Amino acid sequence: MKFRLLAGVSALLAVAELSACSSGSGDAGSAGGGKTAIDVWLMRDSVSAAFQKDFETGFEAAHPDIDVRIQIQEWDGIGEKVTAALASNDAPDVIETGNTQVAQFAQSGGLLDLSDKVGALGGRDWLKGLAEPGAWEGRQYGIPYYAANRVVIYRKDLFEKAGVDAARIKTRDQWIAATKTLDKGSRQGIYLPGQNWYAYAGFVWDEGGDLATESNGTWKGSLDSPEALRALAFYKKLQALGEGPKDSDEAQPPQAEVMAKGQVAQLISTPGGAGVVTQSNPELKGKLGFFPIPGKTADTPGAVFTGGSDLVIPTVSQHHDAAFTFVEELTGDTWQRKLAVAMSYVPNKTTLAGAVAGDPGASAMAAGAAVGHATPNTPGWAAVEAKNPIKDFLTAVLTGGDPTSKAAEASEAITDAMKSGS
Numbered sequence: 076m077k078f079r080l081l082a083g084v085s086a087l088l089a090v091a092e093l094s095a096c097s098s099g100s101g102d103a104g105s106a107g108g109g110k111t112a113i114d115v116w117l118m119r120d121s122v123s124a125a126f127q128k129d130f131e132t133g134f135e136a137a138h139p140d141i142d143v144r145i146q147i148q149e150w151d152g153i154g155e156k157v158t159a160a161l162a163s164n165d166a167p168d169v170i171e172t173g174n175t176q177v178a179q180f181a182q183s184g185g186l187l188d189l190s191d192k193v194g195a196l197g198g199r200d201w202l203k204g205l206a207e208p209g210a211w212e213g214r215q216y217g218i219p220y221y222a223a224n225r226v227v228i229y230r231k232d233l234f235e236k237a238g239v240d241a242a243r244i245k246t247r248d249q250w251i252a253a254t255k256t257l258d259k260g261s262r263q264g265i266y267l268p269g270q271n272w273y274a275y276a277g278f279v280w281d282e283g284g285d286l287a288t289e290s291n292g293t294w295k296g297s298l299d300s301p302e303a304l305r306a307l308a309f310y311k312k313l314q315a316l317g318e319g320p321k322d323s324d325e326a327q328p329p330q331a332e333v334m335a336k337g338q339v340a341q342l343i344s345t346p347g348g349a350g351v352v353t354q355s356n357p358e359l360k361g362k363l364g365f366f367p368i369p370g371k372t373a374d375t376p377g378a379v380f381t382g383g384s385d386l387v388i389p390t391v392s393q394h395h396d397a398a399f400t401f402v403e404e405l406t407g408d409t410w411q412r413k414l415a416v417a418m419s420y421v422p423n424k425t426t427l428a429g430a431v432a433g434d435p436g437a438s439a440m441a442a443g444a445a446v447g448h449a450t451p452n453t454p455g456w457a458a459v460e461a462k463n464p465i466k467d468f469l470t471a472v473l474t475g476g477d478p479t480s481k482a483a484e485a486s487e488a489i490t491d492a493m494k495s496g497s
Contacts, residue, residue: 111397112142113168116157119149121171121221121384126417134404141397154179154457161185166389168398171220174208174385179454181211187388187395190215196406200424204381204447211452217385218406219423221414224379224447225273226439228349231364233262233340241366245373247281247309254316254341262338266330267314269321269473270466273380274343274368278306280378280448281371286465287451287489294453296489298468299482307469307478314473321473324466335359343368345382346419346436365439370446381447383421451493458496464488 122130131143146167148156154176160166161183172180180186193215198206201219209217234241239253258264267274276286284302287294297303314321317339319330331348333339335355342348349363368377386406388398404410411422415430419437421444422430428445431437450456459465468485472478 110142113394113397115145115169116148116167117171166391168392168394170387171384174205174383177209177217178211181216182454186216187390188214200426204449208449208452209385217387220384220386222381222383222421222444224381224443225343226365229341232362247369250369257340258316264316265341266317266319266339268319268325270324272465275310277378279303282306294493296486299486322470365436367439367442376442379443379447455493455496458492
């Protein structure tokens with residue numbers, strides 16, 4: 076899910092792949108000179124080459140007894156690769172994993188229980204959307220690393236022509252009113268593809284519902300709940316204020332390219348999408364702004380899906396103490412502030428949101444991340460995303476299907492998928 080969230084964000088800095096021995100090599104754990112060598116898997120676009128070099132230098136200066144060997148991994152196929160590593164005797168010592176993948180790996184018994192470290196790591200201030208999926212059956216296995224989520228990207232020039240002040244849009248009702256004003260003639264008030272289920276999920280959470288619920292150990296889809304149906308009504312109203320296709324998602328066609336080519340006043344995307352827009356149409360440079368997805372009331376931004384990563388330590392690692400020292404440093408306040416500035420990510424704690432105050436896109440993300448959520452915390456959810464009946468459900472309703480009956484069908488499909496994937 077992490078790589079889907081950030082896919083297409085070409086503005087991110089390229090990451091240098093450093094040559095490193097695998098943890099299964101003959102000298103695993105020994106760096107010479109009495110040092111302990113630890114192997115770390117970080118993901119593509121998690122860090123820039125400059126940040127990686129800065130962190131390694133600082134870490135090894137502070138901990139001269141530990142030699143860090145970072146390997147950059149690709150998101151494509153990483154789930155299978157981590158699963159295989161955890162089942163082997165030569166897993167790396169620290170692994171970055173998508174926040175919603177932790178439950179799947181923890182269920183296998185391959186992750187070290189870090190529950191007793193939460194207090195020392197400042198866990199009470201962790202972003203909910205990172206911390207909750209990092210736990211499994213009441214135990215903490217994943218330590219929040221960084222977050223990224225969706226915001227509203229808007230055309231400043233089109234807002235100005237329509238007499239709309241983005242700074243005054245704080246509630247969903249105000250958002251609808253402004254979008255109606257913007258949706259005139261050839262100008263789309265918003266480009267919202269019908270199958271943008273991440274946006275829909277946020278509206279469900281705003282209403283107090285969820286995509287699936289658990290009772291006595293059994294998970295069931297809940298798109299037919301009153302809360303989810305209210306969210307659907309809002310989604311349908313918003314989606315109608317533009318010409319987004321009802322039968323595809325934000326990748327088909329790439330929504331940033333649609334905004335670059337036409338009179339699209341708004342879209343919902345990670346801030347990096349703005350870079351794709353201006354890359355496609357340089358004339359829009361300086362004309363794009365950001366604001367958090369509005370909530371039901373002015374005092375709370377809209378709920379968002381919190382994408383991002385956690386750090387985990389495999390049980391089979393022979394260097395738990397050194398591995399934890401690495402995790403403690405990279406997720407600690409000092410390096411979190413530096414990472415946020417370097418990569419325009421949201422730090423792992425609500426108390427660190429000020430680190431991105433000078434970055435309009437990241438600042439808008441941080442506001443939403445404070446009330447962010449993750450998908451249902453069950454290993455079976457991966458099967459839901461593989462089939463994704465939520466997308467088909469949204470298309471069915473937007474093309475005239477009965478919301479109540481279609482929601483019941485989708486909930487049943489989610490239930491069946493979670494059973495098959497558990």
